[in-house]
Amino acid sequence: SAGRDWMIEFLKANGDLVDVVTVHRYPYWSATNEPATFEQMRAYAAALEAEVAYLRALIQEHTGRDLPIAITELNSTPTSVMGQPASPDSHFNAIWYADVLGRLMNADVWMANQWVISQRSTGLGLINGFTIRPTLYTFRMFKHFGEEQVYAASGVEGVTVYAARRDDGALAVMAINLGEAEQAVTIDLAGVSPVEAEVWLLDKEHSAESLGVQPWPADGAVTLPAHSVTLYVIP
Numbered sequence: 299s300a301g302r303d304w305m306i307e308f309l310k311a312n313g314d315l316v317d318v319v320t321v322h323r324y325p326y327w328s329a330t331n332e333p334a335t336f337e338q339m340r341a342y343a344a345a346l347e348a349e350v351a352y353l354r355a356l357i358q359e360h361t362g363r364d365l366p367i368a369i370t371e372l373n374s375t376p377t378s379v380m381g382q383p384a385s386p387d388s389h390f391n392a393i394w395y396a397d398v399l400g401r402l403m404n405a406d407v408w409m410a411n412q413w414v415i416s417q418r419s420t421g422l423g424l425i426n427g428f429t430i431r432p433t434l435y436t437f438r439m440f441k442h443f444g445e446e447q448v449y450a451a452s453g454v455e456g457v458t459v460y461a462a463r464r465d466d467g468a469l470a471v472m473a474i475n476l477g478e479a480e481q482a483v484t485i486d487l488a489g490v491s492p493v494e495a496e497v498w499l500l501d502k503e504h505s506a507e508s509l510g511v512q513p514w515p516a517d518g519a520v521t522l523p524a525h526s527v528t529l530y531v532i533p
Contacts, residue, residue: 313357314361316365318368319353325374333375336384336390340456343476351405369407369411377420382421392432404460439498439506446462448463455477459485464531471529472529475526476525480522492532494512494533498529499528
């Protein structure tokens with residue numbers, strides 16, 4: 299009501315007492331439950347790392363310390379919207395959420411908490427009664443990801459890529475296609491010459507399913523389905 303920035307004033311008053319700075323993040327709120335569009339969702343994901351960098355700069359400026367950042371509630375909207383192409387219970391939300399988690403990893407966010415596990419009256423829950431909603435499968439994809447992040451970057455519009463080394467020594471490469479059409483891309487692996495990879499797929503026809511061990515293309519050329527997350531586990 300006084301026109302002051304809540305986070306700045308909080309850090310000024312309490313910065314010496316804080317161990318972790320936490321926020322809740324829902325980029326799309328509508329008083330009329332208007333759903334987000336694919337374009338809005340993609341734009342938010344692309345801006346996320348800059349948002350975290352801004353918060354990190356505020357923390358440094360007002361506390362003189364570099365404190366861990368946690369997003370202790372995270373989803374696309376806090377409203378009751380459901381049954382829409384890009385609402386929280388949609389397939390696209392699952393693909394978007396995978397990209398968001400990857401970007402938070404790049405931004406060195408300490409913790410991110412999905413909101414919420416089970417809910418019947420909105421699209422927010424990962425399950426609705428006995429029905430699994432698509433975003434639950436996002437977490438099943440990350441179950442096969444690694445613990446030690448490896449540098450990865452994409453030069454293809456609408457495609458992001460993340461990589462990690464697993465405890466068993468395998469390299470996990472997660473390629474995300476946020477676009478509405480399939481994408482033919484080339485995956486270059488510096489210092490690695492694989493012959494095969496176990497492939498996991500989350501798209502409209504596959505719910506975080508293993509496609510088995512497949513030969514690795516000599517030129518690294520792969521096709522990513524529309525609105526998909528593909529994980530390559532390379533021994």
